Amino acid sequence: MKNSRPSVMRPHGLPESASHPVVTPLSPSVVYASETPDALDDQYEGRVHGYTYSREGHPNADVIARRLDDMEGATGGVVTGSGMAAVSAVLLGLLKTGDHVIGGDQLYGRSLRLMKEDLPRLGIETSLANPGDVAAMRAAIRPETRMILVEAVSNPTLAVADIAGIAALCREHDLLMVVDNTFTTPRAFRPFEHGADIVIHSVTKLLAGHSDVMLGYVVAKDPALNDRMRVFCVTTGMTGSPFDCWLAERGLLSFDLRFDRAEATAARLADCLAALPGVKRVIYPNRTDHPDHARAADLLQGRGCNMVSFELNGGRDAANAFTRAAEGLSFAPTLGDVGTTLSHPASSSHRALTADHRARLGLHEGFFRVSVGLEDPDALCAIFVQAVAAATS
Structure with a gap:
């Protein structure tokens, strides 16, 4: 029986349509076929635009x-x-x-x-x-x-x-x-x-x-x-x-909305943390107690971004108690999620530095970086109030 399989397998063309996709199509192909060696030369030498291999x-x-x-x-x-x-x-x-x-x-x-x-x-x-x-x-x-x-x-x-x-x-x-x-x-x-x-x-x-x-x-x-x-x-x-x-x-597509919402909440959270017993210091560019506040105001033109850092009294024991009590928040070495995340540089991003080097940078055991997400601001502040109270007790 004659083999009906074509000698060269080619992907089927997309069906013709009078409309077009609203979402950019995903193109997972690793390789792209060219018609001739001359056509490939044209691509590599910049005379036409095309794709060859997805690493390129x-x-x-x-x-x-x-x-x-x-x-x-x-x-x-x-x-x-x-x-x-x-x-x-x-x-x-x-x-x-x-x-x-x-x-x-x-x-x-x-x-x-x-x-x-x-x-x-x-x-x-x-x-x-x-x-x-x-x-x-x-x-x-x-x-x-x-x-x-x-x-x-x-x-x-x-x-x-x-x-x-x-x-x-x-x-x-x-x-x-x-x-x-x-x-x-x-x-x-x-x-x-x-x-x-x-x-x-x-x-x-x-x-x-x-x-x-x-x-x-x-x-x-x-x-x-x-x-x-x-x-x-x-x-x-x-x-x-x-x-x-x-x-x-x-x-x-949602970046501007996410950034503005998280930034506004970050300002609220920074003020909330600054008022809590047991919090040694709060770092947020828009606060007047930020060491570089004047420079931040000039450079960022009133923007504060979504990152807040703070330091607890009590060192590593307080840090452990804080993360245990921060229910609903992810303790993870990342930032920019739709949810608020907590990072502890001494045990994650800066763990390779010596304790003395971290101390020179101000990264003590009670230091946390907060990437503020899209939660309700009142609910988020309530979580931090509870967690700081647990850390100070």
């Missing part, structure tokens, strides 16, 4: 990248498999052996580890300095310095960088200014408007916003830098999956 790019990555480009006022951004992949694309994709980079001394814990342990192993020298102290940044510059990496608002101490001062310093010394904008997001701050050369995001967090996506994003003003980072990401396999890109696009 796919439709869902392009859709989310263009949305993020629009939000940051940029073009040519690169979507990566995580926020740390975006950080790595900058540091490893643009620097070489013998170069020197300065980082803010209150970066996210894994960024600090990359700076302190991995880059030196590859012959890239690093220094850390207070991003709020331009004189300290200036003192760290060497002839081989190539860039300065800071977070606009630091994770998890919520220190506000002197962006204007660092931008001027970078222009003076012809350095790349790299800003991790994850906490602030384009809703509160657009780094390119303040002198940044490269902007980084962990899309996993507030932008996607539902704790079901692992993605990053990086974009430079200079198209040549974008090309270098894109090639590095393709070579090292840092590409984000189509499904995560598709989910992140869905999250972005």
Whole structure:
């Protein structure tokens, strides 16, 4: 009997339709077929746009990248498999052996580890300095310095960088200014408007916003830098999956609403915590007792974002009691979910640092970072009142 199976299997075309889908289609294909070798040359050499292999790019990555480009006022951004992949694309994709980079001394814990342990192993020298102290940044510059990496608002101490001062310093010394904008997001701050050369995001967090996506994003003003980072990401396999890109696009549709609601609740929660016995200090950019309040007001133009940090009296015992009593809240090393989450840097993001190093950063055992979600503000404050009472008893 003759085999009826065609010799070349091809996907069926989509049915013709006078209408179009409202939701971006998910394109999970790993490979894309071209008609001829000449057609493939045309794609690789930029004469036509097309896809070849999903590690090199796919439709869902392009859709989310263009949305993020629009939000940051940029073009040519690169979507990566995580926020740390975006950080790595900058540091490893643009620097070489013998170069020197300065980082803010209150970066996210894994960024600090990359700076302190991995880059030196590859012959890239690093220094850390207070991003709020331009004189300290200036003192760290060497002839081989190539860039300065800071977070606009630091994770998890919520220190506000002197962006204007660092931008001027970078222009003076012809350095790349790299800003991790994850906490602030384009809703509160657009780094390119303040002198940044490269902007980084962990899309996993507030932008996607539902704790079901692992993605990053990086974009430079200079198209040549974008090309270098894109090639590095393709070579090292840092590409984000189509499904995560598709989910992140869905999250972005509600981003502005989520951010504004969570920000308003965060301000309420910060004031609530500040009034509770047993709370040693509260850190929120819009509060007048924030050490960088004046700088935050100037930089963020009244935005406070959704992150609140605070410290309990009583150390680790109080921290354990607090999380046990915080019913309905997730104790998890993440941020940006629709629900409020609690993070304890000493046991999670900054656990690799020595106790002395954490103490210098103010990350004591009673220190918590709160990513405020979309709960009713009164109900959320009531949970914290109960949990703090349990911790102080």
